[in-house]
Amino acid sequence: MLDDRAKLLLKTLVERYIDEGQPVGSRTLSRASGLDLSPATIRNVMADLEELGLIVSPHTSAGRIPTAKGYRLFVDTMLTVQREHITSPQLAPEPPQKVIANAAQMLSNLSQFVGVVMAPRRTSVFRQIEFLRLSQQRYLVIIVSPDGDVQNRVIVSETDFTQSQLTEAANYLNAHYAGMAIEMVRERLRTEVESLQGEIAALMRAAVNVSSEALHEAQEEVVFAGESKLLAVSEFSRDMGNLRRAFELFEQKTQILRLLDVSSQAQGVRIFIGGESQVVPFEDLSVVSAPYEVDGQVVGTLGVIGPTRMPYDKMIQIVDITSRMVSNALSHQR
Numbered sequence: 001m002l003d004d005r006a007k008l009l010l011k012t013l014v015e016r017y018i019d020e021g022q023p024v025g026s027r028t029l030s031r032a033s034g035l036d037l038s039p040a041t042i043r044n045v046m047a048d049l050e051e052l053g054l055i056v057s058p059h060t061s062a063g064r065i066p067t068a069k070g071y072r073l074f075v076d077t078m079l080t081v082q083r084e085h086i087t088s089p090q091l092a093p094e095p096p097q098k099v100i101a102n103a104a105q106m107l108s109n110l111s112q113f114v115g116v117v118m119a120p121r122r123t124s125v126f127r128q129i130e131f132l133r134l135s136q137q138r139y140l141v142i143i144v145s146p147d148g149d150v151q152n153r154v155i156v157s158e159t160d161f162t163q164s165q166l167t168e169a170a171n172y173l174n175a176h177y178a179g180m181a182i183e184m185v186r187e188r189l190r191t192e193v194e195s196l197q198g199e200i201a202a203l204m205r206a207a208v209n210v211s212s213e214a215l216h217e218a219q220e221e222v223v224f225a226g227e228s229k230l231l232a233v234s235e236f237s238r239d240m241g242n243l244r245r246a247f248e249l250f251e252q253k254t255q256i257l258r259l260l261d262v263s264s265q266a267q268g269v270r271i272f273i274g275g276e277s278q279v280v281p282f283e284d285l286s287v288v289s290a291p292y293e294v295d296g297q298v299v300g301t302l303g304v305i306g307p308t309r310m311p312y313d314k315m316i317q318i319v320d321i322t323s324r325m326v327s328n329a330l331s332h333q334r
Contacts, residue, residue, distance in 0.1 A: 002049075005035065005037075006048065007077075009029055010066075010073070012024075014071065016029075017065050017309060023062070025062050025064075026039045046064055050064065055067060068273050068274060068276040068283060075273070079313055091326060092329060093330075095148055096330060100221075103115070104117045105225040106325075108225040113226065114224060114225070114230065114306065115302075115304060116223070116304070117222070118260040118302065119221035119300060120294060125145065126145060126211055128144040129141065131203075132163075133163050133166060138154060138155075138156055139156075140153070140154055141210055155207065159202070166203075169200050173207070182211055189204055222256060222257055227250055230243060235307045259287060260303065269288060269320055271289075271312060272286060272288075283308065284307055285305060285306070285307065285308065286305075286306060288303055288312065288316060288318075290303065290322075290323040292323040294327065300326075302323055
């Protein structure tokens, strides 16, 4: 356990490093902490903190910087979030894709880091299906989900249907199956459409199959904004290897989706610090995230991705405010 003096020195060191980005020496700590201690005493405390794995001396510098373990202790036990006024535009109740894109951009603009939003989890239920004839034997399937999200898919049929036949098929599906899960519709179509022409039945089955694919693909969507802002962060601008790993992370998306999914299972804001686990794959990145809701049900997660040397108190406020705004916009959109 750290005594109060060691805690104050660690807190001061982390805050100075976040603010200035330079290793913090004992003389700076002595002035900034307000403690009446000799440089030798402070050096002894810093040596103890280093032995505990909370700080480290980079290269040959006389100063110290926090480790992932040091950041974690700071965030969990020393961080005080001073509520400050953050000016942000409102998110209008618009279609989900637009709300999500606007939220990611807002997170990036407010934080000056990368904004990320996991699209709402959707049930595989359709509200309406329509067909549009594109050309001979090529048709556009338009799938509208209960929350108004629209997915389009093109299907090719061996039969050339007229637009009136396509309308008849769409009307049948909407009248008998709207509001059902796609999987249930697929099962029922196997036994319930013998009364229709065989070609129309085949068209319906193809439409249901692509609808299922479209709705499931949409569940894994994650939107990023502001990736280029990492170029202004010294940890990345001076180390192209770090920058390349970050962009690979954004491109692959799998690890970010896994992290956001973990975050959605907890209440409130969560902080993931690079280097402390495999959740964030390398040391110089941290993620501040929070779930958002639609009509009281958690449906997705959003957050800010930036350097471990980020002002966590401000990021917590930005993420918390944005999650509330997204929840409000999507709930009212319905």
